[in-house]
Amino acid sequence: MTGSAGQVGGELLLELEKKFSSNDIVVSDINGLDKISDDYEKIILDVRNYDLLKQIIKEKDIKYIFHLASILSAKGEENPKLAFDVNMNGTHNVLAASAELGVDKVFIPSTIGVFGPEAQKDNTPILNSSRPRTMYGISKFTAEYLMQYYFERSHLDVRGIRYPGLLSYKTPPTAGTTDYAVDMIIHAARGMDYTCYLKEDAVLPMMYMPDAMENTMRLFDAPLKNLRYRGEYNISAFSFSPGELAEAIREFVPAFKVKYKPDSRQKIAESWPRSLDCSDGVKDWGFKARFTIREMIRDMISNLQK
Ligand SMILES: NC(=O)c1ccc[n+]([C@@H]2O[C@H](COP(=O)([O-])OP(=O)(O)OC[C@H]3O[C@@H](n4cnc5c(N)ncnc54)[C@H](O)[C@@H]3O)[C@@H](O)[C@H]2O)c1
Numbered sequence: 001m002t003g004s005a006g007q008v009g010g011e012l013l014l015e016l017e018k019k020f021s022s023n024d025i026v027v028s029d030i031n032g033l034d035k036i037s038d039d040y041e042k043i044i045l046d047v048r049n050y051d052l053l054k055q056i057i058k059e060k061d062i063k064y065i066f067h068l069a070s071i072l073s074a075k076g077e078e079n080p081k082l083a084f085d086v087n088m089n090g091t092h093n094v095l096a097a098s099a100e101l102g103v104d105k106v107f108i109p110s111t112i113g114v115f116g117p118e119a120q121k122d123n124t125p126i127l128n129s130s131r132p133r134t135m136y137g138i139s140k141f142t143a144e145y146l147m148q149y150y151f152e153r154s155h156l157d158v159r160g161i162r163y164p165g166l167l168s169y170k171t172p173p174t175a176g177t178t179d180y181a182v183d184m185i186i187h188a189a190r191g192m193d194y195t196c197y198l199k200e201d202a203v204l205p206m207m208y209m210p211d212a213m214e215n216t217m218r219l220f221d222a223p224l225k226n227l228r229y230r231g232e233y234n235i236s237a238f239s240f241s242p243g244e245l246a247e248a249i250r251e252f253v254p255a256f257k258v259k260y261k262p263d264s265r266q267k268i269a270e271s272w273p274r275s276l277d278c279s280d281g282v283k284d285w286g287f288k289a290r291f292t293i294r295e296m297i298r299d300m301i302s303n304l305q306k
Pocket residue numbers: 002003004005006007008009028029030031032045046047048067068069070071072086090108109110111112162163164165166167173174175176178
């Protein structure tokens with residue numbers, strides 16, 4: 001696993017433990033590995049280092065790669081050159097090395113950031129992902145093309161999901177546009193007011209982390225012959241705005257108050273769809289989500305308060 005020390009990495013490790021022994025998992029990241037249990041073999045890897053990446057694949061006899069190393073939307077707008085480098089060159093390195101060395105299967109998450117402002121806003125289908133405007137979206141959209149390229153050129157089995165905003169109480173988000181949702185729930189659980197950096201009515205597609213991880217493995221395990229797409233599968237459990245989330249939180253924390261002070265992330269949010277058409281994932285590999293918004297909030301607040 002690359003980028004293992006991030007928000008998704010910690011949660012995906014818990015999911016992988018259901019399928020593999022921790023002795024069989026090699027975790028890597030450019031930094032932050034001290035946060036991860038010593039049950040795993042840990043290697044510092046900058047995914048832009050092609051030679052080291054190839055050396056690890058060979059020496060550790062890597063069969064599957066979960067490539068999570070990435071610079072996300074908000075951080076990518078602060079440093080577009082870095083986002084291009086990590087998201088494009090890092091991802092190309094993983095694909096080229098996997099193709100060359102015969103890795104069995106590669107999973108690379110994509111994002112709702114691949115959609116641009118001209119895309120359909122509601123129930124947006126997979127092939128509507130035109131003209132993303134952030135460096136994150138541009139690089140992830142191109143990565144989806146690279147996945148198709150290596151699938152056709154080298155028969156590399158590479159798969160991916162466009163994650164919506166992911167909410168988790170276990171690992172904090174770092175640099176995305178949908179992070180407010182986790183922050184808002186954390187503030188409510190601690191009895192604190194919250195100031196939101198998006199407008200009250202900015203609706204975005206979202207999902208609870210356990211659902212995202214279960215569906216990651218569902219796609220990973222699906223027969224290749226059933227998959228009509230590579231990295232482009234849309235998934236989302238529900239859509240909400242900050243105002244709607246705050247209202248839903250008040251069922252559990254009635255005194256919860258939110259102020260709105262939009263910053264540059266509002267523009268990013270406005271360029272993304274409000275909801276997604278997830279029917280291709282349902283058809284090809286059985287996408288389904290278990291948690292409603294209410295169940296997610298209840299689960300997050302009760303765990304945070306513990
Ligand atoms: N978290 C979300 O809500 C969300 C939504 C959509 C898509 N995704 C996708 O999921 C994947 C994981 O995202 P995340 O939320 O865990 O992000 P994150 O920012 O929490 O973690 C990314 C990790 O990549 C590492 N990294 C950065 N540059 C690196 C480099 N050069 N070499 C090696 N590692 C490097 C960072 O140290 C970090 O630990 C990404 O592909 C992201 O695009 C996440």
